[in-house]
Amino acid sequence: MADTFSFSLDGATVSVTCDPKAPALEVLREQLGVVGVKAGCSPQGMCGCCTVLVDGKPRLTCTLPTKSLAGKTVTTLASVSDEARLRLAGAFATTHAAQCGYCTPAIVLSASTLLALGRAPTDDEVHRALAPHTCRCTGYTSIKAAIGLACAPGLAPFEAPDNASAEVILGLRPFVDDLHRPGTLHAAVVLAPVSHGTLLSIDAAQAQGMPGNVRVIQLKADGQPVRYAGELLAAVVADTRSLARAAAAAVRCDVEATPAPTAVPLARAVRREGTVEPALSQARYRAELEISLAATDAVPLEPESALALPEGGGLLVYSSGHDARGLAERLGAELGVPVRVVLLPSGGSYGARAVAVAEAVAAKLSLTTGSPVSLALEHEEGTRLRARRAASVVTGAAACDEDGRLLAARVNVRFAGGATAHEAERMLARAIDGCSYHLPNLEIIAELHQGPGSPTGPLRGAGPLPVAVVIEALLDQLASAAGVDPFRIRALNALPELEPLLSSMHSASARSAGPLGAALFRTAGGDGAEVVLTVTAPDEVEVQCNVPELGQGRDRQLVEALVRATGLPEETFVVAWADSSVVAAGADGPVDVAAFQAGSALAAAGGSLRALVGRRFVGRAGQAPAELAGCLVRLGDDGGVAAVEVFVAAGEQDPATARSLAEGGAAMGLGIALAEEVPDRDGAPESRFRYLGTLKSKLTPRIVATPLEVGGSARGGAEAATVAAAAATFAAVRAFEGAASDRLPAKASRAAASVGVRIRGSVPASG
Ligand code: FES
Numbered sequence: 001m002a003d004t005f006s007f008s009l010d011g012a013t014v015s016v017t018c019d020p021k022a023p024a025l026e027v028l029r030e031q032l033g034v035v036g037v038k039a040g041c042s043p044q045g046m047c048g049c050c051t052v053l054v055d056g057k058p059r060l061t062c063t064l065p066t067k068s069l070a071g072k073t074v075t076t077l078a079s080v081s082d083e084a085r086l087r088l089a090g091a092f093a094t095t096h097a098a099q100c101g102y103c104t105p106a107i108v109l110s111a112s113t114l115l116a117l118g119r120a121p122t123d124d125e126v127h128r129a130l131a132p133h134t135c136r137c138t139g140y141t142s143i144k145a146a147i148g149l150a151c152a153p154g155l156a157p158f159e160a161p162d163n164a165s166a167e168v169i170l171g172l173r174p175f176v177d178d179l180h181r182p183g184t185l186h187a188a189v190v191l192a193p194v195s196h197g198t199l200l201s202i203d204a205a206q207a208q209g210m211p212g213n214v215r216v217i218q219l220k221a222d223g224q225p226v227r228y229a230g231e232l233l234a235a236v237v238a239d240t241r242s243l244a245r246a247a248a249a250a251v252r253c254d255v256e257a258t259p260a261p262t263a264v265p266l267a268r269a270v271r272r273e274g275t276v277e278p279a280l281s282q283a284r285y286r287a288e289l290e291i292s293l294a295a296t297d298a299v300p301l302e303p304e305s306a307l308a309l310p311e312g313g314g315l316l317v318y319s320s321g322h323d324a325r326g327l328a329e330r331l332g333a334e335l336g337v338p339v340r341v342v343l344l345p346s347g348g349s350y351g352a353r354a355v356a357v358a359e360a361v362a363a364k365l366s367l368t369t370g371s372p373v374s375l376a377l378e379h380e381e382g383t384r385l386r387a388r389r390a391a392s393v394v395t396g397a398a399a400c401d402e403d404g405r406l407l408a409a410r411v412n413v414r415f416a417g418g419a420t421a422h423e424a425e426r427m428l429a430r431a432i433d434g435c436s437y438h439l440p441n442l443e444i445i446a447e448l449h450q451g452p453g454s455p456t457g458p459l460r461g462a463g464p465l466p467v468a469v470v471i472e473a474l475l476d477q478l479a480s481a482a483g484v485d486p487f488r489i490r491a492l493n494a495l496p497e498l499e500p501l502l503s504s505m506h507s508a509s510a511r512s513a514g515p516l517g518a519a520l521f522r523t524a525g526g527d528g529a530e531v532v533l534t535v536t537a538p539d540e541v542e543v544q545c546n547v548p549e550l551g552q553g554r555d556r557q558l559v560e561a562l563v564r565a566t567g568l569p570e571e572t573f574v575v576a577w578a579d580s581s582v583v584a585a586g587a588d589g590p591v592d593v594a595a596f597q598a599g600s601a602l603a604a605a606g607g608s609l610r611a612l613v614g615r616r617f618v619g620r621a622g623q624a625p626a627e628l629a630g631c632l633v634r635l636g637d638d639g640g641v642a643a644v645e646v647f648v649a650a651g652e653q654d655p656a657t658a659r660s661l662a663e664g665g666a667a668m669g670l671g672i673a674l675a676e677e678v679p680d681r682d683g684a685p686e687s688r689f690r691y692l693g694t695l696k697s698k699l700t701p702r703i704v705a706t707p708l709e710v711g712g713s714a715r716g717g718a719e720a721a722t723v724a725a726a727a728a729t730f731a732a733v734r735a736f737e738g739a740a741s742d743r744l745p746a747k748a749s750r751a752a753a754s755v756g757v758r759i760r761g762s763v764p765a766s767g
Pocket residue numbers: 038039040041042043044045046047048049050051060061062063
């Protein structure tokens with residue numbers, strides 16, 4: 001039964017009428033339009049994105065019943081003083097503590113309580129303030145540095161942030177689910193309850209009789225196979241999100257369970273150089289091993305969301321996916337109408353948003369109803385529907401001579417691609433590229449099998465990571481067998497461009513003692529980045545780019561390159577949402593190179609911007625320089641992670657950008673090696689946030705990232721840092737626990753315990 005509650009919200013008295021138990025987050029966002037408060041893992045209370053201050057104390061609103069706000073004072077970042085907001089935004093911008101920015105406003109709000117102390121907070125106070133929060137992009141080091149900077153006594157030791165950064169940090173830049181259009185209907189999804197079976201029927205009678213103008217649309221036909229737990233079966237639209245979700249819960253799906261299908265080979269990639277077998281069998285020293293890697297989820301904090309609305313004779317779809325043009329073409333072909341896609345920055349992706357399930361559902365429902373339709377998947381739904389990194393089993397053998405010079409290596413990696421493997425060929429091509437050492441005789445075979453399980457895709461590191469992990473472990477085994485220093489064996493065999501990183505790692509390794517893991521990684525850069533400049537006013541240039549903003553600081557890189565190319569002030573450039581009618585198909589190349597070219601074309605046109613209003617200038621980048629990273633992970637005497645240092649090629653990137661990407665990438669690698677996993681529970685994926693192994697701030701070690709001049713144009717990158725850190729962490733675990741450690745994540749290790757992994761019953765977890 002609904003009731004009415006009054007409370008103070010950012011200085012104004014508000015009244016709401018709702019179910020007393022309705023989560024405060026729902027009421028704040030949907031009734032009061034407070035979209036700066038984010039719904040990350042809602043309603044699980046695990047990520048901190050929904051934090052507000054209630055009577056000055058941080059509270060998670062996704063688990064807080066609205067009735068408990070009655071008579072209280074609720075503060076969001078919007079009513080923190082301008083001085084405090086500016087100080088915090090400046091500090092977060094200075095340390096690059098916001099990447100995708102989805103977690104950031106809530107963290108800044110919690111940090112404001114520390115700023116209010118009027119003194120430098122203790123480490124313990126910082127840990128307590130950050131305890132509810134999760135950040136998937138940064139690795140927390142830059143966030144803690146930002147808090148320290150903001151709370152340092154005296155004048156602020158940083159400059160005012162630029163407008164774009166301030167908008168991200170203070171939560172003023174919208175995400176897809178923050179967009180509102182009049183007359184919008186809300187959608188919810190109905191997912192398969194079993195792992196394998198045949199859909200017999202869907203009974204929507206009860207749901208259709210519920211309040212809110214409920215309509216149920218069946219998306220999978222009766223008689224069709226159900227291929228994984230959580231597969232999309234039907235969708236519901238209703239007047240509000242909560243009514244849609246309630247109706248979706250009332251839809252009954254009759255699925256006849258069937259045995260799991262046998263996995264069958266789907267795709268294969270082979271790399272062969274020289275003749276491996278004779279070299280392996282004749283070598284003085286030989287090492288072999290087999291390692292398994294669990295399936296991992298990207299765990300982006302922003303829920304998969306989409307808004308679709310009629311436009312002309314077709315549809316306009318707002319997405320936070322990867323590829324505006326590609327998605328527009330795909331949806332247009334599926335639905336038979338013209339579709340335009342506008343891409344907003346995503347709240348973390350790491351490659352996971354390529355599948356665009358929410359967009360497809362919202363578009364279909366909008367076309368069916370003729371109304372705008374908004375869909376935001378709950379976090380568990382997203383975990384079941386989006387692609388994940390495939391589990392894999394990788395076997396390797398390698399051989400060296402008495403000096404430690406590598407003679408041959410053979411690696412076989414078999415990926416469990418699940419029911420649907422997205423971009424399998426691309427992932428396999430990247431897997432066979434995952435060796436960063438010179439080998440005269442090398443064979444890498446990567447196979448992907450289709451079978452039971454959730455969809456998989458080319459997430460950050462998905463292909464090359466298992467190969468790199470096994471090769472680094474083989475190097476350590478060979479070094480030990482041949483009595484060669486682990487740095488010596490790497491120095492003898494690393495690709496030449498990695499040498500500067502390795503020598504810095506070697507120097508750093510001498511600073512302390514203890515079990516050590518070291519790893520190098522080189523990955524080919526992406527290509528196809530395109531930047532389109534449109535002169536929209538005498539003092540304004542709109543910037544669009546086909547590389548999505550996925551939390552990698554794209555917008556900052558674009559503007560920095562444009563200022564360099566044109567000499568125009570940075571406020572001239574307004575980075576706009578990419579529109580499929582303007583940008584090329586999605587790519588992953590270097591945006592700064594494309595931006596510099598577009599800026600140079602603009603500068604070459606000469607004259608004032610006034611004379612160029614309406615003109616367009618396009619810049620395209622070819623193959624990007626390689627990404628290089630090296631990582632050292634040192635364990636303490638107790639086997640806990642004591643230090644993580646990551647070294648990356650600086651390239652032409654802003655060093656602060658390179659550093660922040662490397663820190664965040666290394667944190668993800670640490671998580672993959674020690675904690676991250678999508679556990680299986682009775683044949684279905686365990687999709688609750690707390691079981692996915694995301695690292696929390698308190699126990700994540702400080703990560704020191706160092707960009708280095710390496711000559712040439714190679715650069716650093718989050719993916720290279722992720723792979724190097726995962727391999728180095730696993731190597732450190734083996735150095736402490738012994739070679740019996742043969743599984744990632746190494747949840748039973750002391751290193752895992754030191755970052756908060758606990759083994760509970762049959763489902764290991766962290767946090
Ligand atoms: S803790 Fe509330 S949305 Fe995650």
